[in-house]
Amino acid sequence: MKTTDLISVLVADIRPAGAALSRKLILTVLVGAILAFIGFLIELGVRPDIGNALVTWRFNAKLAVVAAMMALGLVECIRLCRPTAKAWGMPLWGSAILLGIAALTEMVMSPSASWGARLVGSNSVICLTAIPLLSIAPLAALLYAMRSGAPAAPFVAGGMAGFAAATIAAGIYALHCTDDSPLFVAAWYSAAILIVTILGALLGRKVLRW
Amino acid sequence: MGVFALPKDNVTGSRFRVIEGRSEKSAKPVTFARATANIWQNNEMQRELDFAELMRAANRADAGAYRQLLTLLAPYLRGIARRGLLRAGRADVDCEDIVQETMLAVHLKRETWDEALPFLPWLHAIAHYKLVDILRRQGFREYVPLDICDELPAPDGDAEIENATDAGELLSRLKGRQREIVVGMAIEGRSAREVGEKLGMADGAVRVALHRALKTLSVIVNKGAL
Numbered sequence: 001m002k003t004t005d006l007i008s009v010l011v012a013d014i015r016p017a018g019a020a021l022s023r024k025l026i027l028t029v030l031v032g033a034i035l036a037f038i039g040f041l042i043e044l045g046v047r048p049d050i051g052n053a054l055v056t057w058r059f060n061a062k063l064a065v066v067a068a069m070m071a072l073g074l075v076e077c078i079r080l081c082r083p084t085a086k087a088w089g090m091p092l093w094g095s096a097i098l099l100g101i102a103a104l105t106e107m108v109m110s111p112s113a114s115w116g117a118r119l120v121g122s123n124s125v126i127c128l129t130a131i132p133l134l135s136i137a138p139l140a141a142l143l144y145a146m147r148s149g150a151p152a153a154p155f156v157a158g159g160m161a162g163f164a165a166a167t168i169a170a171g172i173y174a175l176h177c178t179d180d181s182p183l184f185v186a187a188w189y190s191a192a193i194l195i196v197t198i199l200g201a202l203l204g205r206k207v208l209r210w
Numbered sequence: 211m212g213v214f215a216l217p218k219d220n221v222t223g224s225r226f227r228v229i230e231g232r233s234e235k236s237a238k239p240v241t242f243a244r245a246t247a248n249i250w251q252n253n254e255m256q257r258e259l260d261f262a263e264l265m266r267a268a269n270r271a272d273a274g275a276y277r278q279l280l281t282l283l284a285p286y287l288r289g290i291a292r293r294g295l296l297r298a299g300r301a302d303v304d305c306e307d308i309v310q311e312t313m314l315a316v317h318l319k320r321e322t323w324d325e326a327l328p329f330l331p332w333l334h335a336i337a338h339y340k341l342v343d344i345l346r347r348q349g350f351r352e353y354v355p356l357d358i359c360d361e362l363p364a365p366d367g368d369a370e371i372e373n374a375t376d377a378g379e380l381l382s383r384l385k386g387r388q389r390e391i392v393v394g395m396a397i398e399g400r401s402a403r404e405v406g407e408k409l410g411m412a413d414g415a416v417r418v419a420l421h422r423a424l425k426t427l428s429v430i431v432n433k434g435a436l
Contacts, residue, residue, distance in 0.1 A: 001382065001397075006310050007280040009396035010317045013420050014276050017269040017321055082322050083335035150319040152339055209343075209432055210315065 022078045025145040029074065032141025033168050036134045044130060044176040058106075058180035065102050065185065066171045069095045069193075073164030077142060080157040081149025087156040091163055092197075099190060102182035110181075121179035124188045130176070131192035132199075134169035135162070139200055143207055151208055158204010159197050166196035254330065257286070262329040269320065280313060287312050287337055294341040303348060312340045314428055343432075383430050388423035391416055 018024075053059040072091035079085045107115065121127075142161040151157030170189050179188075261282065267275035291308035295301055315336050323332045384392055387409065394405040395416070402413035402420075411419070 001310075003284050003306060003310055003313070004281075005397050006313060007277060007284070008399070009392055009420075009424070010280060010313065011273050011277045012395045013317070013417075013424055014268065014271050014273050015421075016271045021321055082324070082332070083319070083339060084327075084331050148319075148321070150315065150322045150336065150339070152335060210319065210339075210428065 021081050021145075021149055024148065025078055025081070025142070026074070028141045028145040029138060029164075029168070032138035032165070033172075035137035035141075036169060037172055039137070040134055040172045040176070044173070046175045047178055049178075050175065053178075053180065056180065058182065061102055061105075061182060062174050062180050062185050063171070065098050065182070066167055066174055066189070068098055070164065070167040070171055073160060073167050076160045077146060077157070077164050080151045080153075080160055081146055083150040083152045085152065087153055087160070089156070091160065095190070095193075099182070099186040103186040106182040115183060118179075118181035119183045119187055121181065121184040121188065123177055123179050124184075127173065127177060127179070127188045128192050128195075130173045131166060131169045131189065132196050134172055135165040135196045138168045139165035139196065139203075141165075143200070143203060146204075146208055147210075149208075150210055151204075154208035154210075155201050155205040157208050159201030161204060161208075162197040162200015163193060165200065166193040169196070258328055258330045261333070262325075265320075265323065265329055266325055269325065283313065283316070283333070284309060287333075290334065290337045291341060294338070298341075298345055300345060300348075303344065308337070308341055308344055311344065311428075311431055312337045314424065314431075315340055318424060318428055384423055384427060388419065388426060391419050392423050395420060 047053065069091065072094045076087075076091045080087060106118070110118065139162055142165050143158065146157060146161055149157075170193060174189075179185075261279060264275045264279035264282070268279055287309045288305060291305040291312070294308075295303055295305055316333065319336065323329065390409060391405055394400045394408065395402065400408075402416040405411075406413045406416045409416070
């Protein structure tokens with residue numbers, strides 16, 4: 001086919017530009033998050049002492065840190081949909097700093113003899129399985145939405161999709177988990193999030209090419 | 211602004227005469243490098259404004275503006291592709307394939323351009339991605355990414371539009387009904403209704419099928435069926 005023919009084909013297919021990518025992405029992710037939350041309510045459920053937990057700084061810090069990581073991840077996903085965007089892995093560094101600050105605060109506020117017990121917690125295995133499982137729906141939604149984008153580096157963009165999906169899952173799982181110590185969050189939540197990030201990157205390399 | 215190593219065909223082309231004209235009027239001695247940098251900037255700025263305006267119109271479904279934009283893009287992209295292939299030492303790869311795949315990507319990924327942002331960096335990013343992608347598909351793995359802002363201007367190849375009777379083989383990969391629709395609407399110039407009557411489809415369905423066919427095309431291409 002001649003290039004002039006291709007031009008005719010493309011002109012024949014003209015249509016007004018659709019809704020902004022960011023809006024599509026947020027709406028799709030919302031669907032994924034709701035699905036994950038339904039799954040969470042069926043399988044795990046909110047911890048029984050949620051009322052008491054909501055007034056402790058540790059529980060609130062856990063939610064705040066995870067929410068901040070989620071915001072960083074989603075903003076990065078939207079940004080990476082543009083082919084001009086360069087990826088610096090900013091959400092990863094940002095999260096490391098937030099988690100580090102939270103962990104240091106915990107180490108200042110609690111006796112050093114209790115650090116070990118706080119770090120190991122009681123639920124690490126559930127944490128490592130529940131967060132990846134809860135990420136499935138948000139990750140699928142994010143990758144689907146990002147397919148209409150044009151990421152210059154599909155591997156990195158997929159990784160960021162995995163990261164954002166895992167933080168959504170972590171936010172949901174945090175309502176069940178009774179290990180509120182920032183030391184536990186910094187160790188186990190990040191491990192679970194990292195697993196999904198790598199998975200997302202591997203998937204992204206396949207599905208986010210365009 | 212650094213010194214540019216202009217491609218050969220530019221030095222003997224119209225650019226050179228413009229540079230001489232400028233240096234006569236100017237009080238300061240104008241070095242060749244500075245003059246070419248100025249001309250380059252002016253040309254690129256004008257191009258940026260023109261392309262961006264046409265693209266904005268195209269986003270409002272202005273077919274005339276869109277055709278004009280794509281017609282202007284063809285020689286510009288040909289320049290980018292040829293330069294990229296030269297740098298990669300792969301003059302054997304068909305540059306028209308890169309041009310056509312880039313155009314298809316521009317079409318399908320239009321929404322990733324923010325109308326408030328410059329158009330050319332976006333275009334270069336897409337062209338660069340496609341260039342690297344095609345080279346990789348053809349087994350080239352050592353390509354050093356260029357900084358897209360350092361791109362040289364594309365040669366103004368008015369003559370190249372006619373010369374491009376070219377071997378791009380993008381459309382030949384569609385099959386069956388999708389192919390009939392694309393060929394009917396675009397190459398034979400029929401309307402959606404005419405094609406629909408021939409194939410027994412509503413014209414809305416024909417339009418949807420055309421869009422799908424283009425998406426299919428980009429997927430086929432991506433699977434490396436070259």
